[in-house]
Amino acid sequence: MLIKAIGPILLGGRALPARVAGLVGLLAPALLAALVAINTFGSGRSLVIDERTLGVAAAGIAVWRKAPILLVVVIAAGVTAGARALL
Amino acid sequence: MAAGAEERGHRDGVRATLPLSIAVLGFGVSFGVLARAAGMGSVAPIVMSGTTFAGSAQFAATSVLSAGGSVATAVVAAVLLNARYAAIGVSVAPYLTGPWWSRFLHAQLVVDESWAISAEGGGRYNPRVLLGAGLTLYAAWVGGTTLGVLFGNVIGDPNRLGLDAAFPALFLGLLAPQLTSTRSKQAAALGAVIALALTPIAPPGVPIIAAGAACVLGWRR
Numbered sequence: 478m479l480i481k482a483i484g485p486i487l488l489g490g491r492a493l494p495a496r497v498a499g500l501v502g503l504l505a506p507a508l509l510a511a512l513v514a515i516n517t518f519g520s521g522r523s524l525v526i527d528e529r530t531l532g533v534a535a536a537g538i539a540v541w542r543k544a545p546i547l548l549v550v551v552i553a554a555g556v557t558a559g560a561r562a563l564l
Numbered sequence: 565m566a567a568g569a570e571e572r573g574h575r576d577g578v579r580a581t582l583p584l585s586i587a588v589l590g591f592g593v594s595f596g597v598l599a600r601a602a603g604m605g606s607v608a609p610i611v612m613s614g615t616t617f618a619g620s621a622q623f624a625a626t627s628v629l630s631a632g633g634s635v636a637t638a639v640v641a642a643v644l645l646n647a648r649y650a651a652i653g654v655s656v657a658p659y660l661t662g663p664w665w666s667r668f669l670h671a672q673l674v675v676d677e678s679w680a681i682s683a684e685g686g687g688r689y690n691p692r693v694l695l696g697a698g699l700t701l702y703a704a705w706v707g708g709t710t711l712g713v714l715f716g717n718v719i720g721d722p723n724r725l726g727l728d729a730a731f732p733a734l735f736l737g738l739l740a741p742q743l744t745s746t747r748s749k750q751a752a753a754l755g756a757v758i759a760l761a762l763t764p765i766a767p768p769g770v771p772i773i774a775a776g777a778a779c780v781l782g783w784r785r
Contacts, residue, residue, distance in 0.1 A: 500782045503782040508772060513736050515631075533732045550594065553733030
C-alpha cells in the first residue's frame with residue numbers, strides 16, 4: 478500500500494531522477510525471470526529437470542504466440558499434469 | 565473507440581476492463597488455491613488480496629513460502645517486485661488531485677492493467693478511467709481469491725493438476741511484456757542466472773531477492 482501511495486502523496490508532479498528510474502524499471506524483469514527460473518528448476522535446494530520443464534516450455538511457446546495469460550497458465554498446468562500421468 | 569473530443573469517464577474504465585476481469589478472476593482463483601496449498605490458511609490470502617492487490621508480488625511471496633522460505637524473505641521478495649509501483653505511482657501523480665486520502669485510495673487501485681487502460685498517450689493519465697478500471701479489477705481479484713480459497717480443497721492436490729508449473733508459466737507471461745529493451749532482457753537473463761546459481765547454497769527465497777541485484781545494469785548511462 479505504501480509503495481503504491483508514495484509517489485502520488487510525496488512526489489506530486491516531480492519525476493524520479495533518471496538514474497533511479499532506470500534501476501527501478503529493471504527490478505521487475507530481473508525478479509520475474511528469477512521467479513521463472515526457480516519455479517521451473519528449483520526443488521528445495523537442488524535444481525532438477527522434471528515434468529514442470531515440459532509445461533513451462535509449452536507455456537513459453539504460448540507466450541511467444543501471444544496467447545492470453547490465462548491460457549498460458551492452463552497450458553503449462555495441463556502439459557505438466559499430462560506428463561506426470563504418462564511418465 | 566473514444567468519441568473524439570469527449571473525455572473518457574468512469575464507465576469507460578469499467579467497460580474496457582471487463583474482458584480483462586474474467587482473466588483476473590481466474591487468476592484470483594488460482595492464487596486462492598495456491599496460497600492455501602502453501603499453508604497460508606484461508607483468511608490470510610483473502611486479506612492479502614484485499615490489501616496488497618498486486619498479483620505478481622502475491623504469487624512471488626506464495627511461491628517462496630511453498631518452497632519452504634521464511635516469511636521475511638517472502639515479504640522482501642514481494643516488496644522488491646512491487647518496487648515498480650513507486651515509479652508507476654510517480655507517473656500518475658500529476659493527474660491525481662484532491663485531498664491526500666483521495667490520492668491515497670486512488671493510488672491503491674493502480675495496477676499494471678488499470679494503469680495501462682487509463683493512459684491517454686503522451687504520458688497523460690485519466691483518473692476517472694483509472695478509478696473505474698481499478699475498482700472492477702479489485703472486485704474480480706478479491707472475489708476470485710475468495711472462490712479459490714473456498715473451493716480449493718475440492719480441487720485436491722495441486723501438483724497432480726500441474727499447478728506447480730502454473731507459477732513459472734504465470735511469471736513468464738508477466739515477464740514477456742516487460743522485455744521491451746536490450747537492457748531489460750539483459751537484466752532478466754542475469755536475474756535468472758543469479759537465482760539458479762544461488763539456489764543450492766542459499767536459503768529459499770534469498771536467490772530471488774539477490775536476483776534483484778541484476779537491476780544495477782540500469783545504473784550506468
